[in-house]
Amino acid sequence: MSMLSRRQSNCLLGELLTMYCFLRFSILLVGLIFSAGSYAVNAAQPLTTADDLGPKVEQPIEFPHDRHAGDAAKGGMQINCMYCHTYARRSIVAGIPPLQKCIGCHQNIESVRETPRIKKLFEYWEAKKAVPWKKVHDLPDFVRFNHERHIQRFVFAQNKPVQEACGYCHGDVKTMTVARRQKPLSMGWCVSCHQKDHPVDATSTKTTHGPNDCWQCHK
Amino acid sequence: MSITNLLENWSDFRQQHPSDDRPHREYKWAMSIDLDSCTGCNACSVACYAENNLPVVGKEKFAHGHSHHWIRIERYWDNDGREFADQGAQFLPMLCQHCESAPCETVCPVGATNHTADGLNSQVYNRCVGSRYCNANCPYKARYFNWYDYPTTDNVWPEPMNQQLNPDVTVRGKGVMEKCTFCVQRLTVAKSNARSAGRSVLDGEVQTACQQVCPTGAISFGNLVDPLAKVGKQWMKQQVELNKDKQAKDAEEKAAKLRGYRILEGLRTYPSVMYLEQLRESAI
Numbered sequence: 408m409s410m411l412s413r414r415q416s417n418c419l420l421g422e423l424l425t426m427y428c429f430l431r432f433s434i435l436l437v438g439l440i441f442s443a444g445s446y447a448v449n450a451a452q453p454l455t456t457a458d459d460l461g462p463k464v465e466q467p468i469e470f471p472h473d474r475h476a477g478d479a480a481k482g483g484m485q486i487n488c489m490y491c492h493t494y495a496r497r498s499i500v501a502g503i504p505p506l507q508k509c510i511g512c513h514q515n516i517e518s519v520r521e522t523p524r525i526k527k528l529f530e531y532w533e534a535k536k537a538v539p540w541k542k543v544h545d546l547p548d549f550v551r552f553n554h555e556r557h558i559q560r561f562v563f564a565q566n567k568p569v570q571e572a573c574g575y576c577h578g579d580v581k582t583m584t585v586a587r588r589q590k591p592l593s594m595g596w597c598v599s600c601h602q603k604d605h606p607v608d609a610t611s612t613k614t615t616h617g618p619n620d621c622w623q624c625h626k
Numbered sequence: 627m628s629i630t631n632l633l634e635n636w637s638d639f640r641q642q643h644p645s646d647d648r649p650h651r652e653y654k655w656a657m658s659i660d661l662d663s664c665t666g667c668n669a670c671s672v673a674c675y676a677e678n679n680l681p682v683v684g685k686e687k688f689a690h691g692h693s694h695h696w697i698r699i700e701r702y703w704d705n706d707g708r709e710f711a712d713q714g715a716q717f718l719p720m721l722c723q724h725c726e727s728a729p730c731e732t733v734c735p736v737g738a739t740n741h742t743a744d745g746l747n748s749q750v751y752n753r754c755v756g757s758r759y760c761n762a763n764c765p766y767k768a769r770y771f772n773w774y775d776y777p778t779t780d781n782v783w784p785e786p787m788n789q790q791l792n793p794d795v796t797v798r799g800k801g802v803m804e805k806c807t808f809c810v811q812r813l814t815v816a817k818s819n820a821r822s823a824g825r826s827v828l829d830g831e832v833q834t835a836c837q838q839v840c841p842t843g844a845i846s847f848g849n850l851v852d853p854l855a856k857v858g859k860q861w862m863k864q865q866v867e868l869n870k871d872k873q874a875k876d877a878e879e880k881a882a883k884l885r886g887y888r889i890l891e892g893l894r895t896y897p898s899v900m901y902l903e904q905l906r907e908s909a910i
Binding site: 497547548549551553555556559618620621622623625626 | 740741742743744746748750751752753794795796797807810811814818821822
């Protein structure tokens with residue numbers, strides 16, 4: 408009687424064991440699927456990976472963004488982005504400053520006057536030629552991106568620091584010498600931000616998301 | 627979505643945009659064209675070519691129906707026995723009607739043509755794969771297909787004519803559909819300027835290229851939501867309502883005195899362009 412019951416119980420135990428193994432396996436499987444799924448979800452988020460880095464652009468003069476806009480602790484001058492890229496707040500394009508703007512400051516800065524980059528700058532100035540800067544953030548021709556709208560919204564309405572607002576798309580330019588593309592600037596990446604609710608201004612709790620119709624950006 | 631649901635609630639799915647519970651918020655761009663003022667001079671068509679980078683395809687391709695006039699003048703000859711030189715004609719500028727319930731939108735396999743929040747029927751060139759379903763389904767035949775890569779193979783803008791291209795409009799490549807945009811590049815600029823000034827676009831602040839050049843001022847364009855807009859006043863005066871497929875005024879006798887109508891309204895496309903009928907001598 409007891410033998411039988413033990414055999415029965417053994418049998419039951421074995422059954423449980425196989426079930427457990429099976430269950431563990433299936434849990435593993437489910438876990439795998441879930442992790443793959445969450446990876447896919449993460450992949451859709453605006454991540455900045457090494458793959459998003461744009462090509463290195465050779466500029467005629469290696470303009471040191473870090474020296475001009477960088478933190479004072481790291482030897483930067485903390486100049487506002489819009490001091491040079493002055494059109495960003497009132498135009499579709501941010502604008503490359505004219506050579507005059509560079510010279511305006513640099514003719515009064517004697518300490519760096521004889522460095523190779525500044526010498527080159529003055530060569531252009533004396534030859535009365537514009538510096539042929541190369542485009543770093545080049546969007547396709549069918550895309551319309553308006554700097555003014557973004558700067559007005561984030562800097563002037565929301566009171567975000569300028570370098571942070573510009574950095575949403577341009578990365579941490581203040582740590583770079585020659586600027587390089589840091590973000591993918593793909594449609595999915597733009598939309599990921601346009602879908603989020605952003606506060607209308609610095610004080611109110613009202614939020615809106617960016618426009619999402621095709622002709623807002625496509626032309 | 628089941629097929630029975632689709633069939634039973636067909637009108638709900640069809641009539642997406644112009645409904646009383648979902649009105650347009652800030653903008654609804656619309657046009658009215660006074661056929662009594664139109665002299666058929668084709669200036670609108672020429673202006674559109676210049677503004678929107680339309681290729682001039684030449685006689686042979688035109689004869690094959692490969693033309694690209696986003697706004698064209700349709701001629702309707704008088705049939706009163708007179709010969710050509712004396713024969714009278716009536717003109718009708720035909721452009722994309724920016725239907726609120728556009729037949730072209732529902733058939734696009736890749737969603738390249740959509741409705742914008744401003745009530746425009748948008749066409750996204752880089753999304754278009756060139757199936758031409760939209761063209762087949764457009765009752766106004768207002769869509770044009772790029773059969774060739776005109777800038778390169780046909781060299782329609784030889785140096786230095788490529789300098790005249792409008793940088794705010796894409797130069798379309800081979801195999802995409804295109805159509806009138808209501809000069810969306812101008813609308814976008816006007817909207818952005820208005821936004822910076824903290825207001826809506828004022829009436830007359832933005833003009834389409836065809837409206838700008840029309841020597842008789844036959845074309846008016848504006849925001850239908852704006853109560854001060856000329857175009858809205860015209861629509862109201864003519865008792866043409868945007869979200870009706872059969873105008874209430876047509877049942878009444880006074881309709882004979884009202885000139886406003888929309889083309890092929892009965893197809894329930896809810897066009898955004900209203901035409902003002904030409905006055906006939908017998909009516910005066």
